[in-house]
Every structure is written in structure tokens, then in C-alpha cells.
Amino acid sequence: MIISGKTLSAAEVAEAFGVDQDTILDWETTDKKFPKRSVGSNANIGVWNTAEIAKYAREHKNENVIVLPFSYEKSGKLCILGRARTGKSFLVALFVERRNDYVKYFCSNSGDKTACEVRNIIVDEDKYFEDTFVFHTNFTQLSNSKNDSDEILALKEEIKKISNKEFEFAKSDSQSMLEKIEKVVRLINKIEKNNPVREKSYNYITVYLRPSEYAKKLLKETGLRYLEIIDTPGVSGDVEVAQVSKADMYVFVLRAENLQEAATLKKIVVQLKPFTASSKVSFLYRTEETITRNEDYAEADMATQKDIVAFENSFDDLKKCIIDTDLDVSNISQNAIALPPMNSKYPTLAEERFLERFTDKFKAAFDVEEQVKQEQLAFEKVIKEEKSAVSYTLMLLGKIPKLEVMKKGLKPYTDFQFINEKHNRVMTGDNYRLLNDLKNAYAEEALLLYKSFEVYDENNTPEAWKKVLVKFIYRTLVRSAEKDWGLGISYHFREDYPTRTMLVEESIAGSVVYNAVSVKLKEEKTDAYIEALKQFGILSKTWGYVQCQLDGVVYDEALKKLQIIKESLVPVQVSGREEMVLCRYVGGLRKMGEYKLLRQLGFSDEEAMKKVMDLPF
Numbered sequence: 176m177i178i179s180g181k182t183l184s185a186a187e188v189a190e191a192f193g194v195d196q197d198t199i200l201d202w203e204t205t206d207k208k209f210p211k212r213s214v215g216s217n218a219n220i221g222v223w224n225t226a227e228i229a230k231y232a233r234e235h236k237n238e239n240v241i242v243l244p245f246s247y248e249k250s251g252k253l254c255i256l257g258r259a260r261t262g263k264s265f266l267v268a269l270f271v272e273r274r275n276d277y278v279k280y281f282c283s284n285s286g287d288k289t290a291c292e293v294r295n296i297i298v299d300e301d302k303y304f305e306d307t308f309v310f311h312t313n314f315t316q317l318s319n320s321k322n323d324s325d326e327i328l329a330l331k332e333e334i335k336k337i338s339n340k341e342f343e344f345a346k347s348d349s350q351s352m353l354e355k356i357e358k359v360v361r362l363i364n365k366i367e368k369n370n371p372v373r374e375k376s377y378n379y380i381t382v383y384l385r386p387s388e389y390a391k392k393l394l395k396e397t398g399l400r401y402l403e404i405i406d407t408p409g410v411s412g413d414v415e416v417a418q419v420s421k422a423d424m425y426v427f428v429l430r431a432e433n434l435q436e437a438a439t440l441k442k443i444v445v446q447l448k449p450f451t452a453s454s455k456v457s458f459l460y461r462t463e464e465t466i467t468r469n470e471d472y473a474e475a476d477m478a479t480q481k482d483i484v485a486f487e488n489s490f491d492d493l494k495k496c497i498i499d500t501d502l503d504v505s506n507i508s509q510n511a512i513a514l515p516p517m518n519s520k521y522p523t524l525a526e527e528r529f530l531e532r533f534t535d536k537f538k539a540a541f542d543v544e545e546q547v548k549q550e551q552l553a554f555e556k557v558i559k560e561e562k563s564a565v566s567y568t569l570m571l572l573g574k575i576p577k578l579e580v581m582k583k584g585l586k587p588y589t590d591f592q593f594i595n596e597k598h599n600r601v602m603t604g605d606n607y608r609l610l611n612d613l614k615n616a617y618a619e620e621a622l623l624l625y626k627s628f629e630v631y632d633e634n635n636t637p638e639a640w641k642k643v644l645v646k647f648i649y650r651t652l653v654r655s656a657e658k659d660w661g662l663g664i665s666y667h668f669r670e671d672y673p674t675r676t677m678l679v680e681e682s683i684a685g686s687v688v689y690n691a692v693s694v695k696l697k698e699e700k701t702d703a704y705i706e707a708l709k710q711f712g713i714l715s716k717t718w719g720y721v722q723c724q725l726d727g728v729v730y731d732e733a734l735k736k737l738q739i740i741k742e743s744l745v746p747v748q749v750s751g752r753e754e755m756v757l758c759r760y761v762g763g764l765r766k767m768g769e770y771k772l773l774r775q776l777g778f779s780d781e782e783a784m785k786k787v788m789d790l791p792f
Contacts, residue, residue, distance in 0.1 A: 176229075176238045176341075182213060183223045184719035191228070192236070208235050239305040239343055249398050251541045252421070254405040256447075257428035262461060265517065266428065267295050267404050269530070270390040273306055275520055276344045277384070280308075280353050281406075290360040292379040295404040297386045299394050306344040307383045310337055310356045314363050314376035316606040327366065333359055339603070356380065377607040389530060397541040421617065421657050424540035425451055428514065430461045448502060449625035450618075452653040455540035456503035457533070458483065459514040466515045466525035476532070479513040496629040497636060497645050510536070554647040557640045558776065565776050567641060569786075571648050572769060575627045577791045578619065580758045585750040593683060593752060594712035600665075601715060602676040609679045609756060616757035620656050620765065624649065648772065655768025656761055662692065662733040663704055665720045677708075677721070682760040684711035685740035693734060697725060736767045743788050762792050 178191050189196045202209045210227035232238035255263045264282045268274040281293065315331050315338075323331070337359065342352050360378050367375050386394060386402075394402060405422065425447070460479045466472050499505045512532045515525035539546075558564045581587065599605040628649040636642060661678040681688055684707060691707035692700050701723040715721075724730050740763040747762075749755045766787055773783035 176232055176240045178225055178229060178240065182719075183225055183228055185222060187717060187719055188223055188228055190716075192232070192238075206235075239307065239341075250401050250403065251397065251399045251423050252403045252405065253424045253426060253537075253540075254407065254422035255426045255428065256407055256443075258430065261428040261430050262514065263406055263428050264293070266426065266459070266514075267293075267406055269517075269526070270295070270297050270384075270387055270393075270402070270404060271306075272385040272387050272390075273344065274387065276306065280344065280350065281382075290357045290364070291408060293406040294379055294381045295406065296381060296383050297390050297394070297402040297404065298383060299386050299391055299401065304383070304385065306385060307341050308344070308349075308353070309339065309341055309381045309383075310359075310378075311381065311603065312338055312359075312363070312376055312378040313606040314378065317374050317376055330359065330362055330366070377611055393534065393537055397538060399541060421450070422454060424455045424457070424537065426457050426459060428459045428461065444505075444507075448499070448505065449621040452498070452502065452621075452625070453543075453650055453657065454503070455536060456510055457536045458507050458511045459533075460511055461514050463516060466523075466528070469524070469528060472513065472515065472525055472528035475515060476513040479511055480508055483508045483511040496632045497642050498625075498628050498631070498649050501646075512536070550647055550650065553643050554775075557643050561640050564640065564644065568644055568648060568772065568776060571628075571644065572772070572790055575652075575791060576623065578623060578757060578762075580747060580749045580754040582750040582754070587748040588751045588755055590683075590711075593755065596752070597712060597714060598676075598680060599714045600674075600677045600680060600708065600721070601717065604715065605676050608752075609676050612753040612756040613675055613679055613760065615753055616761045617657065619757060620761045621653070624652055624656070651772060652765055652768050655771075656765045658764065660729075660733070660764075662688065662724050662730070662737060663708075664722050664724055665717075677713075679756055679760045680708060680711070680713050682737070682740055682763050683755055684708060684713075685737045685759055685763070686745050687711055689734065689737040689741050692723065692737075700725065732767070735770065736763050739763060739766045739770060739784070739787060742784070744792070747792070758792070766790075766792070 176191050178187075183191070185196050185199050189199045192199070203212075208231060210223055210231055212222045213224055229240045232240050255266060257263050262282075265278065268277045268282065271277045312334060315334055333355070337352065337355055342349055363376055363378060367373055390402065394400075460483060462475045462479060464471065464475045464478075466475060503510050512529065515529055517523060517526045517529075558568075561567075596608075598609060602610045628645060631641075631645045636645060659673050659675050659678055661681050663674065663677050663681050665674045665677060681704075687710055688704060688707040691703045691710075695703045701721065704723040705718050705721055724733050740759050743766060744759050744762050747758050749758050769790055770783050770787050773786055774780070778786065
């Protein structure tokens with residue numbers, strides 16, 4: 176059982192136990208141990224305390240209960256990339272309490288076990304729970320049953336048996352279930368490869384795990400409530416950049432033989448640069464040296480630096496532009512760590528030395544406040560001292576080219592069409608449609624911003640103060656566009672964190688949501704928000720999980736973003752749903768970044784709004 180939030184409605188409790196609401200009401204009247212309703216509750220919104228339901232499920236229904244944190248609590252995301260069979264999954268095991276089981280299920284000494292993306296959710300929950308995994312795919316929803324072959328029909332039946340079901344590591348059939356999932360994913364990949372015109376499905380495994388002592392320490396020191404570690408399938412020279420998850424930290428695992436493929440790895444780094452502008456990157460270099468002393472690891476680490484430096488020489492041409500000079504991904508040797516052989520059952524001296532080095536990189540990735548503060552101070556100093564700084568900043572913003580959101584020869588895609596598609600506010604209920612659109616939209620925005628700012632180099636921008644502005648404005652816009660946030664918050668366990676699908680819908684319905692919420696009293700805003708989404712055709716069985724952001728500063732900024740979307744982006748014609756996501760959601764995030772920059776330059780709210788309207792998109 177996976178639940179989240181402070182309170183649960185009758186429908187949500189029923190969903191958690193896998194029964195109907197009548198059964199819950201029956202338990203309430205016949206079972207004296209069943210928790211009492213919260214004071215002032217009603218039949219629809221938050222009637223039971225989540226912690227009390229979890230306790231009842233554990234003690235009286237013998238349930239394995241995982242209570243996830245709220246989506247607005249501090250969380251982090253780490254994405255692991257690399258060739259197949261480099262030890263990516265083993266790296267995840269270092270964060271897991273039951274590393275033996277994780278190694279057994281997800282690691283392989285010879286084969287490539289990561290057939291699809293694996294989302295490892297490290298939850299520091301105060302109650303014990305069994306490590307659990309769930310397989311997700313929208314292959315069945317994308318398949319047209321009228322034209323399905325016998326192979327696809329059989330595959331769909333197999334998918335029904337294994338998808339969206341919770342499987343515990345402790346159960347005897349866990350190994351065979353993961354093998355079935357791997358087999359299904361590889362068959363899906365084969366079918367889609369043989370049918371290139373077919374829309375690609377979204378397949379991944381979510382694994383809920385208790386943290387190792389090392390992970391607990393990291394979570395505590397960085398203030399994270401939970402950590403998501405994305406283990407990707409092995410990549411080659413052709414990276415599907417739209418499918419690379421946004422993350423606070425990227426870890427690239429290399430082997431010695433990978434360094435012999437400098438051209439291939441260089442191609443990968445080039446493709447990833449636009450997506451790592453505001454993230455930390457570490458390169459872990461697999462060494463096969465036997466390490467029994469501290470001196471052995473120090474020598475291995477020095478050897479790593481030497482090997483990487485030789486390899487990095489071929490990357491010199493990647494640092495020509497100003498924004499590349501201090502990107503982690505462009506400075507491999509400065510961010511390389513020796514990754515020694517480790518024992519699958521227990522920590523070794525080599526592992527301890529490696530974790531000491533890795534911890535520093537991890538903390539830097541999830542504690543960026545000081546770096547942002549220093550960048551902000553440098554920006555303010557330039558604005559104060561250089562007379563041309565404001566005009567130069569406006570020039571940089573004005574030269575960002577427009578995105579092509581209205582393809583030639585196509586009719587405009589309308590709000591009416593979006594409403595008729597009947598979207599769900601939860602990603603699984605929406606069959607990942609908007610989530611996939613968002614991945615592609617974010618990739619397009621990241622590439623556009625990178626190409627817009629890579630033109631500034633030492634030759635055409637030699638002045639130090641201009642370099643400060645180029646770097647600051649680029650990173651500010653990237654951070655703004657990649658940080659998912661909005662007016663609505665939710666904490667349903669089948670949602671992404673944060674609730675990207677609902678946030679996209681909020682922006683697409685920006686005018687309606689803004690008009691509905693902005694005129695309401697504080698205690699009325701959540702109901703107004705929900706009704707606005709319903710008015711825009713959004714469906715959900717779990718509205719009780721939804722709240723409207725009421726924090727003063729965050730609320731004001733979220734409402735300002737919706738005002739910008741309403742006045743600046745809703746009137747823009749788009750040719751499809753993906754373009755609408757790019758324009759209204761990603762565009763709204765960027766426009767909000769521009770608005771904040773303009774206010775920092777001294778423009779009033781009215782002046783900043785006018786200039787935001789005039790800036791290209």
C-alpha cells in the first residue's frame with residue numbers, strides 16, 4: 176500500500192485498500208479499531224488522518240505501507256547515465272538499506288539488466304516498510320486493438336498481469352516478476368523499433384526503497400525528504416535527449432574501454448550540455464585496481480585524473496563559448512572520481528574512500544543557495560557599476576529567437592480540442608500524454624536557450640562584465656524554465672513529483688484558472704482552482720489530494736505567472752498539443768524568469784509586464 180498526504184477521503188482510503196467505499200464505511204461502523212474521522216470532515220475531502228490509516232493497515236490488515244512525503248517538501252533527483260554494463264545499477268545499491276536484494280534484482284555482472292528507466296525512490300520513512308516495485312507502461316493505451324497482431328494482443332494480456340501492481344522484494348516471486356517485466360519491455364522495444372511510425376510508449380519501473388545509513392546521512396545533511404535516483408538504460412552515441420530526465424545532479428559512469436571511444440562520448444556530452452546548465456555533473460571512472468589501503472585509493476584517484484585529462488584534451492573545442500567555460504559537463508577532469516570495485520554484500524575500504532569523494536559532489540548539487548547567491552551578487556555589482564548593463568541585458572533577452580509553435584500548413588490547435596481529449600490530472604490517468612509532451616517541449620526550450628547564448632565567446636564578448644551578464648541571464652532563464660512549479664499542489668502517490676501533469680493543465684487553462692482564483696478569498700481558492708480545472712475538462716478521482724498554494728510570496732508569483740500566460744501566451748496560435756505545452760507551460764516559466772530579471776533591473780510591475788509582452792517567444 177502506497178499513500179501520501181496529511182489526510183485521506185473515503186474514496187482515497189478505499190483505493191489504498193483495494194476495496195469499494197461501502198466496505199470502508201462498513202469497517203468504520205463494525206470495526207472498533209478503525210480510525211475515527213477527523214473533526215469537521217465531510218464525505219469528499221480529507222476525512223481520515225493518513226498516519227492513523229497507515230497504522231491501522233499495518234497492525235490490523237497486515238499491509239506493507241509506504242507513506243510518501245508531500246510533493247511540496249524538499250526533494251532531489253539524481254540521474255545516472257553511461258554505457259551498458261558499467262555498474263550504474265550497483266551505484267544505486269549504495270543508497271539502499273537492503274543492498275543485497277537490490278544487487279540481486281537489478282544488477283548484472285555480464286548482461287544489461289536496465290531494459291527501461293528505473294526510478295528509485297529513497298524514502299526516509301519513520302515506519303518500517305518492505306521495499307516494493309511497480310511497473311508502469313502506456314503501451315496498451317497507445318495500441319489500436321482493431322489492427323493489433325496476435326503478438327501484440329498476447330503482449331497486452333501479459334501487461335495487464337504485471338503493470339500498476341505492487342510487488343515486494345521479500346516475496347518469493349519477485350525475481351521471476353522482474354524477469355517478466357524485462358522480457359515485456361524488450362518485446363515492446365522490438366515492436367516499436369520494427370514499426371517506426373508507431374508512437375513510442377513510456378515504460379518505467381518505480382522502486383520504493385528504505386535508505387542505507389549513508390543515504391540517511393546525506394538526506395539529513397542536505398535537508399531532503401526523499402531522493403529519486405533515475406537509472407537509465409545504457410546509452411550510446413545517439414542519446415534521445417528528450418528522454419533524459421531533468422535532475423539536480425547527473426552522474427556519468429565510464430570504463431577504461433569507454434575512453435577509447437572518445438568521439439562517441441564527446442557526442443554524448445555535446446548532446447547533454449544544454450540540459451546540465453544549472454546542474455552538477457560527476458564522471459565516475461571505473462578502475463579495476465585492488466584497493467586495500469587508503470594510499471591505494473589515492474593512487475587510483477590520481478591515475479583517474481591523469482587518464483581523464485588525456486581524454487579531456489579532445490574536448491577543448493567544447494569550451495569556446497562563454498557559457499561553456501564553467502559547466503561541469505565541459506570540465507571532466509575537475510569532476511572525475513575513481514569508482515573502485517565493491518563488494519555486493521558489505522561496505523569495503525575502497526567504498527568508504529569513494530563515498531567520501533562523492534559526498535562532496537552530492538552536497539554541492541543539492542545545496543546551491545550559496546552559488547546562486549554569489550552569482551546574484553556579481554550580477555547586482557555589474558548593474559550598479561556599468562552604465563550600459565541594463566541596455567545590454569535587454570539586448571540579450573531580445574535576441575532570443577522565437578520558438579516555432581505554429582507549424583506551416585497546419586490549422587491552429589484550440590482549447591476546445593484540448594478539452595475534448597479529456598485529460599486526467601494524474602500522469603497515470605492521463606496515460607503520460609502531457610508528461611511526454613513536456614519532455615519534448617523542455618528539450619526544445621533547452622536547446623533554443625543554449626544555441627541563443629553559445630554565440631557569445633571571447634572574441635565578440637571580451638569584457639568581463641558582459642561575461643557575467645551572459646552567464647547570469649542564461650542560467651537564470653534555464654533555471655526558470657526547468658523548475659516545475661505553479662499554483663496547485665498535490666501529493667497523490669501515482670503522480671510525478673512535483674505534479675507536472677496538473678501544473679501543465681493549470682497553465683493551458685491559465686486564463687480560466689487566473690480568473691477563477693484571483694478574485695476569491697483565501698479559504699475559497701482551492702475549491703475555485705479545482706472547479707476551474709474541471710471547467711477545462713480535466714478529470715480526476717482524487718481531487719481531495721489537491722490544494723491551492725496559499726503561501727504569500729509563492730502564491731503571488733504563481734498568480735503573476737498565470738497573468739503572464741493569460742495576457743502574453745494564450746493569444747499565441749499553436750499547431751498541436753505539444754506546442755501548446757511548450758508555449759503556455761514552458762513559455763510561462765521562461766516569461767516569469769524574464770519578469771523577475773526586469774524587476775531586478777529596476778522596472779516597475781507595469782513596465783516589466785509590458786516588456787515581457789514585447790520580448791519574443
